[in-house]
Amino acid sequence: MKIPEILGEARALVTPAMEKALSQLSPEIQRVVDYHMGWRDAEGRPVQRRGSKSVRPALAFLSARAGGGEIAEALPGALAVEFLNNWAFLVDDVMDGDRFRRQRETAWVVFGQGQAICAGTALLTLAQQVLLESPTPARLAAVDLVLDTSARMLAGQTLDMTFERRLDYTVDESMAMTQSKTSSLLRCATSIGAVLVGADSRVVDRLAEFGQAVGVAFQARDDMLGIWGTPDQTGGRPRGFDVRARKGTLPIAVALNDPAHGPRLREVLAREGGLTQRDVEAATRLIDAAGGREWTDALARRMVEQALAALAELPLADDVRVHLEELAAMGLPDDVAR
Template sequence: MKLPPVLESAGARIVPALQLAFGELSPEIRAVVDYHMGWRDAQGNRVEKQSSKGVRPALALLAAAAAGSRPVETAIPGAIAVEAMHNCAFLLDDVMDGDRFRRQRETAWVVFGEGMSTLSGVSLFTLGSSTLLGCDSPNRHAAVSLYHDTFATMLKGQAIDLQMEGATEVSVARCLQMTEWKTASLMRCAATMGAVLACAPDSVIAGLRAYGETLGVAFQARDDLLGIWGRPHETGGRPPGFDLRARKATLPVAFALEEQGAVAAELRDVLLGTDPQDEDIARATLLVESGGGRERTIELAAAKVNKALDAVRALNLPEDIRTGFEEIAEMGRPDY
């Protein structure tokens, strides 16, 4: 997938800064992080092709620019922090969920073990916090508070996610609560961090906050669609129906179960079965779609993207900055 121009431009600034910052980690942990980030292979050899899109650090740069600041100087610590927290969450989630593939190759815990992967995730979180504390923004303590509050909210969302795994009586409201805490909170943090560091006025921060929290729900809804109907090259090597096989209570499933009819009843029976075979996953996929799960999730994602666009367009931003926010928002719109 070709990245929008805003991400290509931001990546040239962010990746060298990330590599320099992550160089402060111990050699043992750095090996895990470099592999997870896609910078090196399992043997430590450099990998030229980067796999991460860098949406969240790009948002941190745009947020500083929205405040009228020079983003490279002001928001790089914020970009490093949000990407550190994002990948901390990936490393820990992969261990907890038992996911064996991410970004077209085996996850870090499969290669280096659960203990090293967990240590690496926690190390990234602490590195992000110390990066913010060490920057020269007069608002650095407010940025650290935002960082810590966001992670605490993400942990609440992850707890719900683990609790719902395998459940067949999950409401749409419960799924949305989990999404808002686990995913949208980080997007909200990314969309406001640069503005906080740049001492933006409250009105700008409020607009960016609304943009980030609604866009985060759209991104999760799109990921939930990919977890059922996505192709391996779109899902980091996972097969279609992966989330159904793992019995994850995602938005399409919740929407389909909410109908409470014959389709929902059959879907529950399939999800409750042990050791599902390919034909069971194919049947469940059809049931989720016929129960309206796919259509309603697409509608939700599109509505959230539109709401995020409205929020950023209400701000008085230079055209190039607004366009950057718009390009990222459109990535949350399902294209199938």
């Protein structure tokens, strides 16, 4: 997958600002966050940084440009969405029992569940603080957006957790979880810059629609990687990871509701104890046969088209439009191995 150049530029802008903001945290919490971010090892020693792709900060910066402002005005918003994103990662890893992220052990494995949850909560607080400290008159509107986004993400996480106890969820329920848990954060990223620069509500709304659609595409692609992705694409997770974890992702939801293959898939996933490799392979074949992969692939492509349609309604500078289109294209699942 081609990585747009704008991501490197966004990372260069947001990383120093993140380090400055994180220095306000207590040493104990900062130690956990620095490890989670991939900046230091468990003993606090600097390491060669892997870092994130910085998609969300890039979207926040482009959002400000799309709203008629400058990138610098969106820096508090870029920080806020990165803090929200990492809050979710830290807490989700605890709730899901995920032991690896970014090709090393997750923060809760190293520091304990309580420390990881405290660090995540600190980031949620910091997301609001950096906006309140911003000099822009629109800072309260941006805080409202962050609060609404965090509420949506929590609702999505709660729904996701219910899927662990049942196999009768519908495709609509899985989609609702995706829109709340994942898409809402992309929606925030693509609109918060425009909010901070005081853009017209029509511009903010179209950018929010763009982000919501891109968010669904991103998650659909991730759902495919969670079943068919290779370890180098998934941060070290093996193929079929989401099947083994019995996650309520879109391909699995589609297959569970298929009359021909759903009953058999439900039987496999309902087995007591951990699934064997043979179980995972059998379930994966059933998901494929039921059209789970094909349906999710088509959804991702449809959502990218929908995002671009929302973008087409806005008068944008050529470079802003190109960058937003490049980032939307990252939701296309062309690189998911077959």
